[in-house]
Amino acid sequence: MSGSAHKFFSCLGLAAGLAGCSSDGGTTVSVSRADVVKTYSANLAQGYADSVADENAFKDVIAAFLDKPTEATLADARISWLASRAHYMLTEGGRFYGGPIDAAPNNYEALVNSWPLDEAYIDYTTDANGKVDETSGIVNKPSLLKDITAEGLDMINTMGGDTNVSDGYHAVEFLLWGQALSDVGPGERPARDYDLKGMRKNPDRRAQYLKVAVDGIITNLTAVRDAWAPGADYRVTFEGNPDTALANAFTGLAKFSKGELGSQRLGAAYMSKERHDQHDCFSSETLVDYDRDAHGIQAMYLGKYGDNDGPGLNDLVHAADPAIDKKLTAMIQASIDAIDAIPTPFEASIAGDDNSPGRVAIKTALDALFAQGDEFGAAAAALGLMITVDAPTP
Amino acid sequence: MIKTRGFAFLLLAASGCSGGGAPKPDALASADPKSGGEATTLDATSDAYSNSIDRLDDTQAGQFSYGHSVFSQNWVTAPATTSGMDGLGPIYNAHACSSCHSKDGRSAPVDDNGVFVGMLLRLSIPGMAATGGPNPDPVYGDQLRPYGILGVPGDGTPHVAYQETPGTYGDGTAFSLQTPTYTIDGWNYGLPPKDLMISPRTGPSVIGLGLLEAVPEDEILANVHDPDANGVHGVPNHVWDAAQQATVLGRFGWKANQPTTLQQTAGAFLGDIGITSSLFPNGTCTPTMTKCLAAPSGGDPDFELTDSRWQSVGFYMKALAVPARRDLDDPVALQGEKLFDSFGCASCHIPTLHTGPDAAADVLTNQTIHPYTDLLLHDMGPDLGDGRPDFEATGSQWRTTPLWGIGLLQTVNQHSFLLHDGRARGLAEAILWHGGEAATARDNFRLAKQSDRDALLKFLGSL
Numbered sequence: 001m002s003g004s005a006h007k008f009f010s011c012l013g014l015a016a017g018l019a020g021c022s023s024d025g026g027t028t029v030s031v032s033r034a035d036v037v038k039t040y041s042a043n044l045a046q047g048y049a050d051s052v053a054d055e056n057a058f059k060d061v062i063a064a065f066l067d068k069p070t071e072a073t074l075a076d077a078r079i080s081w082l083a084s085r086a087h088y089m090l091t092e093g094g095r096f097y098g099g100p101i102d103a104a105p106n107n108y109e110a111l112v113n114s115w116p117l118d119e120a121y122i123d124y125t126t127d128a129n130g131k132v133d134e135t136s137g138i139v140n141k142p143s144l145l146k147d148i149t150a151e152g153l154d155m156i157n158t159m160g161g162d163t164n165v166s167d168g169y170h171a172v173e174f175l176l177w178g179q180a181l182s183d184v185g186p187g188e189r190p191a192r193d194y195d196l197k198g199m200r201k202n203p204d205r206r207a208q209y210l211k212v213a214v215d216g217i218i219t220n221l222t223a224v225r226d227a228w229a230p231g232a233d234y235r236v237t238f239e240g241n242p243d244t245a246l247a248n249a250f251t252g253l254a255k256f257s258k259g260e261l262g263s264q265r266l267g268a269a270y271m272s273k274e275r276h277d278q279h280d281c282f283s284s285e286t287l288v289d290y291d292r293d294a295h296g297i298q299a300m301y302l303g304k305y306g307d308n309d310g311p312g313l314n315d316l317v318h319a320a321d322p323a324i325d326k327k328l329t330a331m332i333q334a335s336i337d338a339i340d341a342i343p344t345p346f347e348a349s350i351a352g353d354d355n356s357p358g359r360v361a362i363k364t365a366l367d368a369l370f371a372q373g374d375e376f377g378a379a380a381a382a383l384g385l386m387i388t389v390d391a392p393t394p
Numbered sequence: 395m396i397k398t399r400g401f402a403f404l405l406l407a408a409s410g411c412s413g414g415g416a417p418k419p420d421a422l423a424s425a426d427p428k429s430g431g432e433a434t435t436l437d438a439t440s441d442a443y444s445n446s447i448d449r450l451d452d453t454q455a456g457q458f459s460y461g462h463s464v465f466s467q468n469w470v471t472a473p474a475t476t477s478g479m480d481g482l483g484p485i486y487n488a489h490a491c492s493s494c495h496s497k498d499g500r501s502a503p504v505d506d507n508g509v510f511v512g513m514l515l516r517l518s519i520p521g522m523a524a525t526g527g528p529n530p531d532p533v534y535g536d537q538l539r540p541y542g543i544l545g546v547p548g549d550g551t552p553h554v555a556y557q558e559t560p561g562t563y564g565d566g567t568a569f570s571l572q573t574p575t576y577t578i579d580g581w582n583y584g585l586p587p588k589d590l591m592i593s594p595r596t597g598p599s600v601i602g603l604g605l606l607e608a609v610p611e612d613e614i615l616a617n618v619h620d621p622d623a624n625g626v627h628g629v630p631n632h633v634w635d636a637a638q639q640a641t642v643l644g645r646f647g648w649k650a651n652q653p654t655t656l657q658q659t660a661g662a663f664l665g666d667i668g669i670t671s672s673l674f675p676n677g678t679c680t681p682t683m684t685k686c687l688a689a690p691s692g693g694d695p696d697f698e699l700t701d702s703r704w705q706s707v708g709f710y711m712k713a714l715a716v717p718a719r720r721d722l723d724d725p726v727a728l729q730g731e732k733l734f735d736s737f738g739c740a741s742c743h744i745p746t747l748h749t750g751p752d753a754a755a756d757v758l759t760n761q762t763i764h765p766y767t768d769l770l771l772h773d774m775g776p777d778l779g780d781g782r783p784d785f786e787a788t789g790s791q792w793r794t795t796p797l798w799g800i801g802l803l804q805t806v807n808q809h810s811f812l813l814h815d816g817r818a819r820g821l822a823e824a825i826l827w828h829g830g831e832a833a834t835a836r837d838n839f840r841l842a843k844q845s846d847r848d849a850l851l852k853f854l855g856s857l
Binding site: 096098102116120126127129135136160163164179180262270273276 | 439440455456457460462463464466468470471473474476477479480488489490493496505511703706805808
């Protein structure tokens with residue numbers, strides 16, 4: 001990647017507003033920046049709408065589980081939890097530019113998908129010697145939160161530390177699976193943790209917690225969905241400033257590829273070899289998330305979402321610099337392939353020496369995502385968007 | 395995020411065009427957007443403090459990733475299934491670095507209920523430790539740790555009460571400053587001696603540390619001089635370097651009482667979180683703390699913070715970029731910059747320093763930077779004083795705080811509490827608290843017309 005200093009503060013706006021042309025299936029299609037931005041926002045809006053719908057469906061399954069907590073209904077809830085995140089993961093490339101998902105002061109993202117989390121902030125924990133501490137966490141400590149409500153959980157989320165996570169998908173994940181106590185595989189929380197006749201204290205507070213945590217996800221995602229709805233202020237402003245919108249879109253994809261998916265979701269675990277440094281450490285479904293994340297990046301770049309297929313960022317990049325588009329398109333596919341090549345479960349793959357197949361595969365994927373993040377920067381620069389990219393090349 | 399909070403490697407344009415890289419001939423020398431030289435980020439969002447510097451190599455990128463992760467995560471009670479991150483306490487102030495440096499920024503002192511969230515109380519008794527530093531209390535050590543793991547009592551509970559003191563600007567506009575009074579109750583290991591000294595400290599932002607570490611000693615010491623017409627004269631602190639086992643120039647911390655980022659980091663792990671390291675392998679339980687001494691260690695086998703984690707967290711902080719200065723086309727902000735100089739603020743908050751050839755990463759070397767600090771100690775008067783000596787710093791001397799990035803505090807950390815104990819509610823109060831060597835500069839601000847005061851604040855807000 002080019003060095004940044006010489007263009008760091010230069011204003012490369014020359015291409016702004018010019019139409020791009022792409023060669024698509026033999027016909028040349030003229031694409032405007034405004035149309036690309038409209039595709040982007042429509043797809044992201046649909047992603048959040050689908051995420052709200054997913055969570056509402058999940059809410060019914062949780063209600064059934066809490067109504068009758070058995071191993072069978074818990075199994076249903078776990079399957080449904082994984083399904084409930086299918087669309088949200090596709091939206092994560094829309095972070096990191098202060099949009100509705102993560103703008104201060106609400107920062108809904110921190111409320112819905114914070115990880116990793118300190119288990120002892122939520123519920124009882126079992127230590128390495130098998131000793132259980134039933135005094136810990138919001139479930140067992142009314143002093144942390146007297147009445148467990150969705151608003152209350154939002155209030156104390158990350159209070160006193162980034163991993164004091166009280167709500168969101170991963171809090172729900174922990175409430176369904178419990179701590180993962182073995183080296184490999186998911187947690188094995190028994191359904192009777194929610195049974196008044198079970199062996200753990202405060203099943204009623206635990207049940208209330210699970211219920212309102214799901215409610216909170218719905219409320220917070222709904223706010224994000226509504227901010228992106230057609231005609232909503234944010235959406236109108238976003239679409240009204242195509243260059244800023246495009247810079248934001250590339251910012252999100254670049255930062256999510258490199259800083260989040262590459263660095264934090266793969267790189268940190270690669271360095272620490274700690275099974276807790278993975279996205280879904282309780283359910284052991286991490287690689288499902290990463291695959292969805294990577295496909296979400298690809299879809300955003302191509303202007304696709306489900307059956308929607310409009311003019312994409314790729315069309316603009318192709319018009320500006322076909323070589324960059326070709327390279328970036330290939331890199332995005334390569335990062336998906338690299339993630340899909342990581343053997344499951346993730347926690348087994350991070351272990352061992354650097355020549356083990358799992359670690360080689362993870363290193364390949366994280367290198368691909370780092371390079372991809374830089375290339376999104378190059379693509380933005382090709383569009384004349386003021387952007388600086390660091391280039392961690394040896 | 396932790397990660398949910400968006401740290402990132404990329405330095406992205408969040409603002410509009412800010413003009414060419416080189417200052418115009420008639421511009422002030424410091425009218426430069428690149429506060430951190432090449433180690434500057436354009437990010438002005440709530441993630442503004444969390445961007446990496448440019449051009450990290452493979453190893454450095456790995457360290458940055460890992461360092462961010464460790465910085466953000468809670469330590470837990472040993473023995474835990476998260477074996478790499480266990481060993482909290484047994485007595486402690488916080489679970490994580492991010493507890494007091496949220497989003498790599500500055501913490502508020504207390505929450506709405508008066509609970510200390512990002513502030514700790516340093517303790518000592520008269521005399522001097524063998525290192526030349528503060529003499530720790532024989533029971534409570536050198537800081538109050540309010541919390542203990544299950545079954546281990548913390549030291550005691552800190553409290554702060556604020557009393558409003560009204561004042562007026564030169565034009566008659568009223569202001570009010572809140573004066574804190576600190577007390578401690580619930581001492582769990584017996585009453586401390588009556589001459590116990592207390593110094594409150596909030597967690598500062600951790601941006602640009604690699605640049606400050608790369609400023610050559612000669613450049614810092616070149617700013618040491620006899621008192622000027624206003625009595626301003628910075629002096630260095632000389633402090634103990636535990637790795638070198640020698641007394642060296644201090645440059646980090648509220649009293650410049652730490653020599654390096656790595657030592658500051660290991661010290662905070664031990665003191666604040668209770669995590670031992672190869673640099674500080676001994677825990678903080680003192681002989682009468684029997685339950686503390688009996689608690690299991692997370693050490694594997696000798697200390698709790700592996701060198702790999704320590705080095706990664708240290709590198710992470712050194713590699714955090716500095717936000718670019720904004721509003722370079724705003725005449726009010728530029729007027730404020732001139733006033734910053736003419737009021738005398740720039741006598742200590744020196745706009746420009748230079749880094750040398752030795753640094754933790756390439757882009758940190760040989761940079762012209764604008765930290766607005768001389769990294770020296772100044773007497774700030776009795777109102778700000780803590781009465782507690784710290785190496786060569788007296789009870790009324792403080793290190794000039796770097797001002798880069800200060801304009802983004804509200805954006806990143808959602809508060810505007812400033813000064814060593816967060817007593818100032820915003821920039822104006824922080825200035826009005828200045829005394830001692832800064833009394834003249836403070837009065838120049840206080841007595842200025844409102845439009846000039848506003849311009850100065852606008853300038854500071856652009857940093």
